[in-house]
Amino acid sequence: MRVDFNVPIKNGRIMDDTRIRESIPTIADLVERSARVILMTHLGRPDGQVDDAYRTRPLANRLAELVSRPVTHVNDCVGPPVEAVVKAMRDGDIVMLENVRFHPGETKNDPAFARQLAALGDVYVNDAFGTAHRAHASTAGIAQYLPAVAGLLMEREITTLGRIMTDPPHPLVAIIGGSKISTKIGVLRSLLQRVDRLCLGGAMACTLLKAKGLNVGRSLVEDDQLEVARSLLASSGQGGGTLVLPLDAVVAPEAIPGVATRTVAVDAVPSDMKVLDVGPMTVERFLQTCDGAAAVVWNGPLGVYEVPPFDRGTDALARGLAGSDAETIIGGGDLVAALQKQHLAERMSFVSTGGGATLEFLEGKTLPGIAALRDKNHA
Secondary structure, three states: EEEEEEEEEEEOEOOOOHHHHHHHHHHHHHHHHOOOEEOOOOOOOOOOOOOOHHHHHHHHHHHHHOOOOOOOOOOOOOOOOHHHHHHHOOOOOOEOOOOOHOOOHOOOOOHHHHHHHOOOOOOEOOOOOOHHHOOOOOHEEEEEEEEEOOOOHHHHHHHHHHHHOOOOOEEEEEEEEOOOOOOOOHHHHHHEEEEEEEEEEOOOOHHHHOOOOOOOOOOOOOOOHHHOOOOHHHHHHHOOOEOOOOEEEEEEEOOOOOOOOOOOOOOOOOOOOOOEEOOOHHHHEEEEEOOOOOOEEEEEOOOOOOOOOOOOOHHHHHHHHOOOOOOEEEEOHHHHHHHHHHHHHOOOOOEEOOHHHHHHHHOOOOOOHHHHHHHHHOO
């Protein structure tokens, strides 16, 4: 079973175990059916090398605590020692393999490595939506050698996000934050075709504001995307959704803790300052835009939320949406971390475990990890 236990770890301590918890229903279901469950995950980006900072033992230990049963950890994911542990498994046992990205064959989707992984099991379950956009050995390659099915979490992600793509509820509002328009241009264009209103925050809003002719000071702007930004502005309200841009901004010379900040209108950004968060008027405008919506899709924070006080805009919008009557669909790792901090994630209708995968899904792209499963079902 492929899980996505790529969780933040500091000094050996797991900072946020959401992704581990989300996989438990599938693991529990398999254990109840007397399956022998072999878990595969990646952690970080060790680039095909063994790196002690990215070992999966803390993940196995945390899972064991959460499911109140032993989880055996092995120090590799293929080879004779692993095969010996798997052979000794009994019905209902759980084994966690070492980080699949310790092997260069994982990210290269090497057929030989995928075959080695497949040799350990009889059926492949993919419950790792967060890595479904990667054509890796443990997400796509292995499905060539085993009957491949979706886990319960994967199914829930595909069903919930799929509905936004194929049968969107209306009025539908999307809120997209994040720093770069270049990485989100596809999803912005896709959403403008589906939503009634599209609110933009984060540094990418600065690129749009500059495209409108406003001075954004020393803010992060992608000058090579200004034409793209102009085309988005031109298409706003032309048969598709309407763009809603920030009204005010929190500015400072740099995003450092304790720095003096000011809140200014977006057309009054000082030339020596950077826009680092949305202001209270923008939060209010976005919440008014969401009033009466059937559903709100939100991906990405509205400011440099990891450096207080530039988390206030994201926090205020989250608090406002937590009390909303609309169905709230939250995506993106950074944003989920911001909601966890405020204990608001549980007050949203659906929190996606994907970051890049959620964006690519909403863009309408085919995700290799899902395509591998679908093809198996048609076979």
